[in-house]
Amino acid sequence: MATISDVAKKANVSKATVSRVLNGVPVREENRQKVLSAIRALDYQPNAQARSLTLGRTDVVGVLVPDMDGPFYGAILEGCQQALWSHGLYMIVRSTHHVKGSEPNLVKLLWEKRVDGLIIFTPREIKEKPMQALVKDLVTNNFPLVVADGELDSLSISGVWIDNFEGAYKATRHLIDLNHPNIGILLGPEDSPESKLRLNGYKRALKDHHLPVNPNLVAIAGDYRSESAEKVLPQLVKAGATAIFACSDELAYGVMESCKKQGIKIPQDLSLIGYDDVPFARLLTPKLTTVAQPLTQLGQVAAGKIARMINGTEREITQITLPTKLVVRETSSVYHG
Amino acid sequence: MATISDVAKKANVSKATVSRVLNGVPVREENRQKVLSAIRALDYQPNAQARSLTLGRTDVVGVLVPDMDGPFYGAILEGCQQALWSHGLYMIVRSTHHVKGSEPNLVKLLWEKRVDGLIIFTPREIKEKPMQALVKDLVTNNFPLVVADGELDSLSISGVWIDNFEGAYKATRHLIDLNHPNIGILLGPEDSPESKLRLNGYKRALKDHHLPVNPNLVAIAGDYRSESAEKVLPQLVKAGATAIFACSDELAYGVMESCKKQGIKIPQDLSLIGYDDVPFARLLTPKLTTVAQPLTQLGQVAAGKIARMINGTEREITQITLPTKLVVRETSSVYHG
DNA sequence: CAAGTAACGGAAACCGGTTTCAGTAATCCC
DNA sequence: GGGATTACTGAAACCGGTTTCCGTTACTTG
Numbered sequence: 001m002a003t004i005s006d007v008a009k010k011a012n013v014s015k016a017t018v019s020r021v022l023n024g025v026p027v028r029e030e031n032r033q034k035v036l037s038a039i040r041a042l043d044y045q046p047n048a049q050a051r052s053l054t055l056g057r058t059d060v061v062g063v064l065v066p067d068m069d070g071p072f073y074g075a076i077l078e079g080c081q082q083a084l085w086s087h088g089l090y091m092i093v094r095s096t097h098h099v100k101g102s103e104p105n106l107v108k109l110l111w112e113k114r115v116d117g118l119i120i121f122t123p124r125e126i127k128e129k130p131m132q133a134l135v136k137d138l139v140t141n142n143f144p145l146v147v148a149d150g151e152l153d154s155l156s157i158s159g160v161w162i163d164n165f166e167g168a169y170k171a172t173r174h175l176i177d178l179n180h181p182n183i184g185i186l187l188g189p190e191d192s193p194e195s196k197l198r199l200n201g202y203k204r205a206l207k208d209h210h211l212p213v214n215p216n217l218v219a220i221a222g223d224y225r226s227e228s229a230e231k232v233l234p235q236l237v238k239a240g241a242t243a244i245f246a247c248s249d250e251l252a253y254g255v256m257e258s259c260k261k262q263g264i265k266i267p268q269d270l271s272l273i274g275y276d277d278v279p280f281a282r283l284l285t286p287k288l289t290t291v292a293q294p295l296t297q298l299g300q301v302a303a304g305k306i307a308r309m310i311n312g313t314e315r316e317i318t319q320i321t322l323p324t325k326l327v328v329r330e331t332s333s334v335y336h337g
Numbered sequence: 338m339a340t341i342s343d344v345a346k347k348a349n350v351s352k353a354t355v356s357r358v359l360n361g362v363p364v365r366e367e368n369r370q371k372v373l374s375a376i377r378a379l380d381y382q383p384n385a386q387a388r389s390l391t392l393g394r395t396d397v398v399g400v401l402v403p404d405m406d407g408p409f410y411g412a413i414l415e416g417c418q419q420a421l422w423s424h425g426l427y428m429i430v431r432s433t434h435h436v437k438g439s440e441p442n443l444v445k446l447l448w449e450k451r452v453d454g455l456i457i458f459t460p461r462e463i464k465e466k467p468m469q470a471l472v473k474d475l476v477t478n479n480f481p482l483v484v485a486d487g488e489l490d491s492l493s494i495s496g497v498w499i500d501n502f503e504g505a506y507k508a509t510r511h512l513i514d515l516n517h518p519n520i521g522i523l524l525g526p527e528d529s530p531e532s533k534l535r536l537n538g539y540k541r542a543l544k545d546h547h548l549p550v551n552p553n554l555v556a557i558a559g560d561y562r563s564e565s566a567e568k569v570l571p572q573l574v575k576a577g578a579t580a581i582f583a584c585s586d587e588l589a590y591g592v593m594e595s596c597k598k599q600g601i602k603i604p605q606d607l608s609l610i611g612y613d614d615v616p617f618a619r620l621l622t623p624k625l626t627t628v629a630q631p632l633t634q635l636g637q638v639a640a641g642k643i644a645r646m647i648n649g650t651e652r653e654i655t656q657i658t659l660p661t662k663l664v665v666r667e668t669s670s671v672y673h674g
Numbered sequence: 675c676a677a678g679t680a681a682c683g684g685a686a687a688c689c690g691g692t693t694t695c696a697g698t699a700a701t702c703c704c
Numbered sequence: 705g706g707g708a709t710t711a712c713t714g715a716a717a718c719c720g721g722t723t724t725c726c727g728t729t730a731c732t733t734g
Contacts, residue, residue, distance in 0.1 A: 003689090003690055003691085004690060004691060004692095005690075005691095013713080013714085014713065014714045014715075015690085015691075015692090015714085015715095016692080016693080016694095016713070016714060016715080016716095017712085017713065017714075018691095019691070019692055019693085020692095020712095020713090022691095023692085026711085026712085027712075027713085028711085028712060028713085031712085031713085045448075045449050046449075046690085046691070047390070047451060047689085047690050047691065048449065048450050048451045048691095049386055049389040049390045049395060049451055049689090049690080049691090050390050050689070050690035050691035050692090050719090051690080051691055051692080052386040052389075052691095052719095053384070053386045053387050053390055053689090053690080053691070053692095053718095053719050053720065053721085054690090054691055054692045054693080054718075054719050055691085055692075055719090056719080058386060060429070067415060068405075068411045068412070068414045068415040068418070069411050069412035069415040069632075069633065070411070071616070073411065074405045074406050074407070074410065074411030074414075075405070075406035077405045077411075077414075077430070078404060078405040078406040078432060078434070081405065081430060081431065081432055082434070085431070090429050090431075090450060091429060091430055091431075092397070092427050092428060092429055093414070093418060093428055093430050094418065094422070094427075094428075095415060095418055097415070097419070111382075112382050112383075112385065113385050113427060114384060114385045114386055226620055250620070253617075253620055257620075257622060260622070278617075279408070280590075280615075280617040283563055283587070283590055283594075285594060285597070295406075296406065340719090340720055340721085341720060341721060341722095342720075342721095350683075350684085351683065351684045351685075352684090352685095352720085352721075352722090353683065353684060353685080353686095353722080353723080353724095354682090354683060354684075355721095356721070356722055356723085357682095357683085357722095359721095360722085363681085363682085364682075364683080365681090365682065365683085368682090368683080383720085383721070384719085384720050384721065385721095386719090386720080386721090387689090387719070387720035387721035387722090388720080388721055388722080389689095389721095390688095390689050390690065390691085390719090390720080390721070390722095391688075391689050391720085391721055391722045391723080392689090392721090392722075393689080
């Protein structure tokens with residue numbers, strides 16, 4: 001493996017001149033050519049590590065995600081990677097694999113690897129002591145840090161989110177627009193951040209349209225599995241739901257299956273909206289109306305932000321919320337008294 | 338940010354001694370303690386770049402995938418990341434985004450980043466000139482390289498695959514065991530490597546059990562979308578198929594939908610097997626029998642291999658094929674004359 | 675107690691780049 | 705033709721670690 005000194009020797013110039021040629025600093029044309037041909041002859045590649053050492057940057061961004069095998073973070077990482085590369089940045093990825101207590105360790109490891117910046121997706125422990133301390137440290141050293149899809153509270157960190165409130169609001173309002181009098185919501189985990197926000201969006205939509213909030217129409221599945229939906233569906237049916245907003249496509253699917261068994265026709269007897277717009281949502285019969293989350297865009301925006309923080313274009317701390325998109329398909333229709 | 342010299346000064350020892358403490362080289366206990374407390378006091382983190390420079394390694398592995406947002410590579414990368422980390426290695430990921438001609442560039446970029454090794458998943462251009470030359474270069478320099486899910490032909494590279502032949506064979510034999518006389522196969526893209534292997538597996542299973550191969554029972558959807566399945570299903574029905582092995586779950590889903598419309602009952606009138614075992618396969622009604630690919634394991638095995646190549650434990654070039662798992666659910670049942 | 679040996683630790687070289695600084699050569703202008 | 709200005713270039717310092725090499729000290733041992 002040739003080094004810059006080899007090139008210099010072969011071209012009969014100093015290392016400095018080679019370096020200048022490499023970095024586009026003006027050099028006498030004759031020398032430039034000598035250097036370039038030496039580079040070609042030796043198949044020289046500059047050593048990125050040596051470069052990092054002097055320049056004090058690695059052109060690598062650390063990315064922490066809870067998992068990569070689920071339906072979400074693949075798309076997010078794809079967006080990240082694209083946007084980072086458009087700024088000449090590489091991406092080191094680590095997943096916590098949902099292991100409790102691993103977040104601070106992984107953040108520390110990435111940071112020790114001297115990444116130029118760090119994106120943390122969906123931190124679950126950002127409110128806990130060790131993570132708090134660590135994050136505060138990074139922020140005071142004004143190290144480029146972006147948190148995506150996390151609860152920041154009073155922390156002054158740059159953040160990006162997909163708007164859960166707005167997603168739920170849109171879904172609910174769509175059902176209101178279709179004249180539904182009794183709109184139920186089927187939540188996943190009881191007190192996850194997104195559940196709270198979606199519940200608020202749902203309630204707000206009802207209030208804004210002067211509809212009552214009926215506690216019996218608020219059901220909690222506890223998780224996002226279709227089986228859980230089947231368990232709590234009776235509650236909503238008993239409460240007279242004419243439409244249901246399920247907080248994941250899988251929950252919605254559970255509702256569809258359960259309804260099929262009980263002879264409830266969708267959308268004739270019951271309108272249904274899912275959340276996420278996973279690939280199979282458009283495959284179901286009837287095709288599922290759902291709220292699409294801009295996952296790839298989330299990754300892109302977070303990555304773009306960190307890139308600008310790294311190159312110094314963006315100095316203020318900002319927080320961005322991305323809108324969802326309601327994808328109307330076949331499971332939602334007008335309510336006829 | 339404190340450096341090793343700062344620590345040395347504070348502890349009243351030389352840089353060398355600090356380095357020794359850091360790397361576990363024996364040092365007088367008294368000095369060890371002085372160094373350790375200096376490290377703590379200054380919150381010292383060794384500079385990974387400087388370390389890489391002298392040591393000549395980065396502890397980073399480059400990983401190239403075609404995409405991350407599809408249903409496969411997320412799980413694969415998760416496996417990769419786990420296995421790499423268990424060897425203290427980090428992972429830089431790049432996706433080609435299926436862009437034609439990008440593979441050699443991306444490999445070169447990763448390699449210039451001085452990664453310690455490279456895993457290429459599903460290379461599509463490995464047989465083309467630029468990629469060939471590049472790969473040959475890497476191999477002759479015996480740079481740690483693992484290709485996963487790619488066609489190696491005569492290239493002597495370490496490789497890992499999921500056994501497409503065996504997966505198709507298993508699926509077909511399962512249907513044979515269920516007494517099906519007319520087993521059809523529904524292929525995706527006409528001449529993709531995996532299609533060829535699966536078709537071979539299918540044919541071999543039939544031959545091994547003394548059943549004829551009927552060309553009319555071999556249908557080509559052209560891609561893996563459910564709509565395509567619906568288009569070619571009539572061909573298989575007309576040819577008298579009593580069972581169909583579809584080469585993706587989405588194709589299988591298309592078959593299910595189409596059959597529903599035509600009043601063909603699954604599994605009573607027609608048995609069906611999918612491929613991939615995507616999450617919604619177990620949600621369908623009836624639940625889809627399918628061939629599960631060990632994606633996470635593929636990532637783990639490839640990563641384990643590269644890790645051993647890097648630390649010198651594994652010197653020979655080896656090729657590993659991973660078996661699939663037939664997941665029998667409800668869409669396949671015994672054929673009754 | 676002197677000589678030999680083992681255990682430590684510091685100075686300096688090195689990894690492969692970038693950048694400063696000063697010197698040289700070329701150009702300009704009168 | 706000579707002095708001032710400008711354009712390049714090379715030597716050397718530097719980034720922050722690791723490692724070699726050698727001198728010092730402490731410990732054995734006869």
